[in-house]
Amino acid sequence: MPLEFAHQHNGQFPDVGPWRHPEARPLQLSAPLGLETLPGQRFTKVKRKAFDLNLMVVGESGLGKTTFMNTLFNSNLKEEIPVKKIHSSQTVEITPSYYELVEDGVLLNLCVVDTPGFGDELNRERNLAPIIEYIDRQYEEYMAAERHPGFRKTIPDTRIHAVLYFLAPTGHGLKELDVRALKNLSEKANVIPLIAKGDTMTAEEKVAFKSLLLRDLEEYQIRTFPSSYPDEVDDAEELLKHIPFSVIGSDSFALVGNMKVRARSYRWGIVEVENPEHSDFVHLRELLLATCLHDLVECTHGTHYHAFRAKALRSRGRPTSILKCDDSYESQIMDARQRNRQEMERKEEEIRQKFIEKVQEKETALREREEQLNAKKAEMVAELEQYKVLLEKEQRELDELIANSRSNTLSKSTSKLNKAK
Template identity: 75%
Template sequence: MPLEFAHQHNGKFADPGPWKHPEARPLDLTSPLGLESLPGQRFTKVKRTSFGLNLMVVGESGLGKTTFMNTLFNTDLKEEILPRNPQSTQTVQIQPAYYELKEDGVTLNLCVVDTPGFGDELNREYNLTPIMEYIDKQFEEYMTAERHPGFRKAIPDTRIHAVLYFIPPNGHGLKELDAKALQTLSQKVNVIPIIAKGDTMTAEEKKSFKATLLRDLEEHDIKTFPTAYPGEVDGAEELLQHIPFSVIGSDSIAFVGGRNVRCRTYRWGIVEVENTEHSDFVYLRELLMSACLDDLVETTHTVHYHRHRAYALRALGRPVSILECDDTYESQIEDTKQMNKQEMERKEEEIRQMFVIKVKEKEAALREREEQLNAKKAEMVAELEQYRAMIEAEQREVEELAQLSQLSQLSRSGTISKSSSKLFKAK
């Protein structure tokens, strides 16, 4: 019976493939079921779960990185992020610091990884090596945890979700160290370029410096977040026009315009950190916390970690193949379908071109044959006309001979008159 049923319904129900459900049939409810409460249940459950964000801060000493991080998270991070005397470091150090931030029942597990000593040495050839080793190490630890029997449990995520790269406000574009570092880091993590100490430049200077940096980023093929990931990020289109962000950091709070604001005070006036006319700090914080925090984590996993994982598996001898258990199965299937479609279109175009050529060749051969037949026909018609003229001439001669023969017979029989004889002779 099952075999008979399979034969009867063969081809009617397509195999949806792995990781998919068959298409469901929509139904109308006769009364409410309370489905509108499901998003609220999910929200409550997600809110109870803490979120994680791992930031790495990279840049030369003296650019105000610690002050900026305090400003960014509206708190005073411990001074252990930076050493007391950064210039005394012989090599680049990696110093992760962990914090727990709570707001309206939402918990954020924040990890700030500082890199003191970066760009402070005369020989900066190996400044980037410890940073890349740390980033790769976090990928390897996550990959090891995936192979563990307890994989289905939550894996502590120590992977770097974003690198805040501080660029000095020199007004001359990227230095060689910055260009090399950004180019290398962008292949591994989400990079967000930041112009430090934005209060040291005028509005015109900021605009010109941003245009120069954007040109340098494009020239060195440096992928920045979120510009380089349009398909992975949602809701950040309005923030793209402010990249790279020109920011100001301050631990001082002053009473300005009837409210307390973070600012930097000078003899000539006050620069407000959260004033969009003074800096892009508000846009950067909106990008990190309000618009793209989850996208940073998601892009780290689906793009950078998967690329690292693929390279690691290929290094172990795993062939490039489509596996149902692969995390990127769906994307690989779509890519394969697209490639097959393009290949079929290419072959179809080749066959069409070949058919057109064959038709043209056949038409030319038929046209040539037709011309030959027309020439042969004209030749035969001319020959036929010549034969017809000859036949008509011979026919006239035969008729004249017949008349002469008839008159000759009459003359011999004596029945012809003399006048007829004279007429005959005259003829």
């Protein structure tokens, strides 16, 4: 751009930053264009593609994880043969299983990653290592695909979108080993804590147990989904009341009235899996499938994967300064502007306070000077009055002397005249 042009158009074409457009000018349409059909076009296009949901199931043996997953997706997942089986440890096996679920023309590619053997040993830190390794490996594979020449093609997403962590219904707070496991997992993925076998507790015991768990989660600063991601999740306020979810799983059915429902039968009665008064199963299913499936995927990509990617790039020598190629560049710039604005406001307030203090000091000095001048004026006025009184006294004395002198002179003149005659 020539220097003359830059001077002539200075400020008219500001740089709005990378990947952004200047502010557009709104126009009024004189006739309809059919813009209202655009959401429908997007819906049709999106519906053709399959949706991905990768769940990892973590918990002690005997908590009914497999039965619960069958219940969650209304299928018998146990019959599916795993595509691959990765032996990451001698005690914990990472077992991903892949399924296709179709409902009303919508295809969901479901991956359930089981972790048999977790919690069987006293030291769960060794059990946790292969799980963290598996999650990181999926991030590494996705990052390698992004750097591949075929980057603009669709990348198979094998990243873990949610970790369902099953807690035993003990009625007590979190165990120390559970705290360590949850804290490490929450830094890598979206963690959803579940209370397994919720039918073994009364309603009062569930409320008390949930309160203890929520207190421990807050005390140990364990991030859970969706509570810890308010900016990433929409329309989930009602579901937050039921966290952590108390769930029940069952492969059997029972007749309740005229309806056949999933339930667990006991001598004292029937516990319905999908009855909100008996468990939080329906709320968890709504969270995973009906409300927050997109949010889980986006939060995995925008929060956990980006944190892993940034850490990997920093370890390879990339500087920690703000770069325009960072995906979070705009948010970092906005944060920097906000901090600068707050700093400027703070400095402006300090300058204002200093100016007020100096004005007050000056006013006090002037007031004192004025009082001194008023006192000096009063003193001089009093002294002037004294001089005036003395002057008047001397004037009277002088007038008397003049009068006496004139009288004496007149008398002498008269006497001389008399003698002359």
